[in-house]
Amino acid sequence: MSSLPNPLPDAETQCRQLADLIRPHLHKNPALVGIFSGGAWVAERLKELLGLSEDIGMIDVSFYRDDFAEKGLHPQCRPTVIPFDVEGRHIILVDDVLYTGRTTRAAINELFDYGRPAAVELALLADRGGRELPIGATYCVWGVALSEGENLVLARNDAGQLAWRLENA
């Protein structure tokens, strides 16, 4: 786990690095599913970089989160879109940052309500540690430790370029 570099790394470069990690495994005919919203952007980028023709899936985990009792329904939820048959497919779940692992758990549960995949792998730009569940990345380009109250956020500008931003809670 490295500490936070200054300036922050270039997210577009990291996407290319992530694509390079995945490329050797394309023979499994993986389907990309991005977790809204940062994961969906990265998944779109991966689709271009890997030259895949199939539309990506996009997952909103609002209905599967484990903190409904404390926080209620997230005010902004979007419809999940899975434009392919999950049954028997090799799925790569894509997210921008992996932290406690709860979002990934929710996404996996949701995915399984669509069918039984052959396998599910996790592709990330950043892993910031702090896991509260036994979840691990299959493909990841950056391991980073954040301080108390710091949050790593992926943003997309009007031109569609991805970049990291540091936020304080």
Added chain:
Amino acid sequence: MHNPQLNKNGELSHLLSVEGLPKAILNQILDTAASFMEVSAREVKKVPLLRGKSVFNLFFENSTRTRTTFEIAAKRLSADVINLDINKSSASKGETLLDTIDNLCAMHANLFVVRHASSGAPYLIAEHLQRAGRDDIHVVNAGDGRHAHPTQGLLDMYTIRHYKKDFTQLRVAIVGDILHSRVARSDIHALTTLGVPEVRAIGPETLLPKHLDKLGVHVFHDMNEGLKDVDVVIMLRLQNERMTGALLPSAGEYFRHYGLTPQKLALAKPDAIVMHPGPMNRGVEIHSAVADGPQAVILPQVTFGIAVRMAVMSIVAGN
């Protein structure tokens, strides 16, 4: 005046009426419903949001249709559903409305879906729960007297948004017995809050409430005038009782003046949609050719209704 539907953070804790809800909350419900439409299109039509929660359908007025859609909606949220058909006479034999509520709370109810013949009944319940400090129990109004049917109003808005996209460019006509209609009142509040510039009410004097203009509605007694260039026609059911109450002479005369026929529909815009909360009285308020025709969206309304009710229950249960 404090809005009993909102909790201290301004979040929706009960759905009692569309009136008084800010536009942002209406949009939140419609947007959330869009996500639930997707759930309803899947093989496994369930999400775990209300798992372990008990939803009590408390219907003091019979309605298999509405109760069924609430039951389906609650089950798709993984809630446990208990249906209580409370016959009015048995309730009046002893237990007051609030006593019934207290008993059900003791059975760990989390959410009440209430339909009652008296306007205002769900407010009484919500205020009672608030006085008892139970802000963890929520009330959804499934229709109270003539006052409101907020989930129907919302699903009607969802329908309009689905087909017409932009509320701010529309002319909407509501036709029929608005005086006795809780659906009409909820539709009117929703339409005006969402910015529909022209809301029209069409009906005979005996079936229109006084002071409709104060709600922002243009009144028409001539349906041919009222339907000109409208984008949405909402037909209301005409109940048989209205004929006996000296409000109308006969179904036949009503149909001639206020029934929606293909000829009358032709006065509206060519792409106008026809809506109806159901159940329809064919030949009384609506001609079969229209009900079964390409402009009718009555069956999609039912499908949208499940998603809207899922959205409402999820939102209030989480606040």
Added chain:
Amino acid sequence: MNIEIKNGRVIDPKNGIDRSNTSLYIADGRVAGIGEAPAGFAAEQSIDAAGCVVCPGLIDLGARLNSIEAELAAAVAGGVTSVVVPPDADPPLDEPELADRLVHRGAEIGRARVLPLGALTLGLNGERLSELAGLKKAGCVAFSQANKTVVDTEALLRAMEYAATFGFAIWLQPQDYWLSRNGIAHEGEVASRLGLAGIPVAAETIAIGTIIQLVRDTGCRVHLTRISSAAGMALIQRAQHDHLPITCDVGVHHLLLTENDIGFFNPHARFCPPLRAQSDRLALSSAAASGLAAICSDHTPVGADDKLLPFGEAKPGATGLEVLLPLTLKWAEAAQIDLPTALARITSAPAEVLGLSSGHLAVGASADVCVFDPEATWQLTPEALKSRGKNSPWLGYMMTGQVKATLVGGRLVYQAFG
């Protein structure tokens, strides 16, 4: 007992008296003097009325005494020394023996005077006449249908002819049966919005019109109770202008509240007749200000079980005996009416309607007196009320005007502590 009520502001509206720092002297149950003690007067009891108003005991033209002891205690706690009781108790007061019993029970309890209204028709069902003369003999001051309507116009005509024979007065709440039977609120903006079945103003004006015509034809004296609309008041004003023997009153809640007070279906805002629009309220206020209408409480105790119900199922009415005074003062302040005029509406004006010689403090008058602090504030809570009826749209509000002592026939029947 000789009683001196010291240093108060004595207001006797009927006799035009309004004197500060003045004492009222009572002997043998009657007013013996104001300002100067009568010769040889030695006070056996002294009541300090410094900072207080001393006025005739209030006369309430409408108060239901469901549990008579509690309600008569409530009356004197509210400064009310005479209570007119509508005949719609269970059973209705349609037999002389029932009236007799009520009057005797009231005398036994020995607080406020009980003035029963006899049922005009048997069972109040608007068909057969009760024994009016017998009821009068047993103590009824007039005859009434409470808030039920005589639907059969011919029956009403005959009743008025019969009453006119004996010079009896009939009290009627003008409400057309057909136009009001399904309604629960004023047919106006609020009812349209909230989906409440409406009672149009026409329900009142049609009934008033009918009654006025029958009064013209029979000469029967009629008192119209609990007027609720501007149009209704206008008809009564014209009738009085034509010298018809018609008087009227308004419920004090209707002087202050409107249909808007229904809010989110507040069952405490359900009244019979309903609270109407602001324009109606203003007309009622003018009528009370000008003296066209007397003011009463229309005291209707309702248990929580019958009030905590959906609006259309809740029993109409509010507790009134203990708020008649502070609400009248509240109305007077808002309408800019001077205190003696306001007090007249709940003392001398009701006495005039009843044809009683009470309601004033001339020497020799029966010493029915109310001593109250017009500035004292108190909070309206269930505990603060002696009445069994805790139903009020003012629960939790602060009231201004508190009774310190009440005397009936020269006897101290209520004194506030502290």
